[in-house]
Amino acid sequence: MHELDCDVTHVGSADDSDVLLQGADPLHARIVHDTADEYVLEMIGRGETSSGPNEVLRTGARFTAGPWRLVYTRDEFADHGRPYGGRSGGEGAHQRPQPPRPDYASEHPSDSLTRCELKKPDETSSANQIAIRRSVLVDATADAVDARGFEFRVVNDQHAGLYEAIVDNSSIGGVTYNLIGDDRIVLLAVSVFPEFRGQGIATGLIHRVLDDVRAQGRTVTNYCPVVAAFIDEHPAYADLINHEHPGAYAARRRS
Known part of the structure; x- marks a missing residue:
């Protein structure tokens, strides 16, 4: 599981990649957490995606990078659309309520969007740089289909x-x-x-x-x-x- 806690996330095999994937291109993809609180995928290397080389990621969206198949998930707001939008106002019933969506753009101006290691120390730890909702990439092949069972x-x-x-x-x-x-x-x-x-x-x-x-x-x-x-x-x-x-x-x- 890879936390997306930077404004710009580099996915690839280069040593300075934020999500390091052996066997992928040095810079295989870039994910930008933009001023509208969307996570936007930009494919640079070859790979399969849910809806194209440049897409706004929604929970369940997937893409491949070399031998890796990654799935995106986040706690969505209701205005992020169906079927994943929000814990109140999405397609499904039985959803937990959520507070009104914050004004993300005022806290994340476009000139502040950069990679974590390029931020100044006070910017990196600033509350204004924390994502409103947790977002992660999950390796879809992380658990073998027929691995030996574990009691739970x-x-x-x-x-x-x-x-x-x-x-x-x-x-x-x-x-x-x-x-x-x-x-x-x-x-x-x-x-x-x-x-x-x-x-x-x-x-x-x-x-x-x-x-x-x-x-x-x-x-x-x-x-x-x-x-x-x-x-x-x-x-x-x-x-x-x-x-x-x-x-x-x-x-x-x-x-």
Whole structure:
């Protein structure tokens, strides 16, 4: 998981990259946190994206850089649009309320936008440089699809839109979602804290989430590549994908 806590984030294999990815181009992509509180992706190297080489990132947006497949997620404001907009005013029900969106432009003038290491010390630590909502890039291949299992319990917080993996009363990962009516769930992203990756957390969590979705009689709109890879490997869950609204990461149908 890579925190996007700078105004300008360089993604690549160069030693001074903010998100260091071995096997990518030295500068493979640039992400700018602009004056409108949007995170804008600019692809410099070759790679797949959700909607083009230059796009405003929304939760669930993905792009590739060399062997890496990255998924963007943030706590969106309601005016960021459907289906991810906000915890009050977005597409899904059961969303936690949020305060009015701050006037981000006044706190982040265009002449202040630069990379963290290029800021003066007092600017780097200034409250005016802190993102209004947490934004991260998650490696979609960080947890092997069939890694050995790890014992944890799952809590479904419908108010927050989160299936949370818990060990010893501490969160180790989760699946974010939106509920659409009474019969459909939109799966947004799977994340596992770095120290717990490679132990089958994502696999076990997706198993239990999809089992719970089936028990509720819901279908799935999927925007998460990790879930798509899981369903590819476990086609018994493919029937859960909603045919009219499969999402951006509908699992490939097997013949």
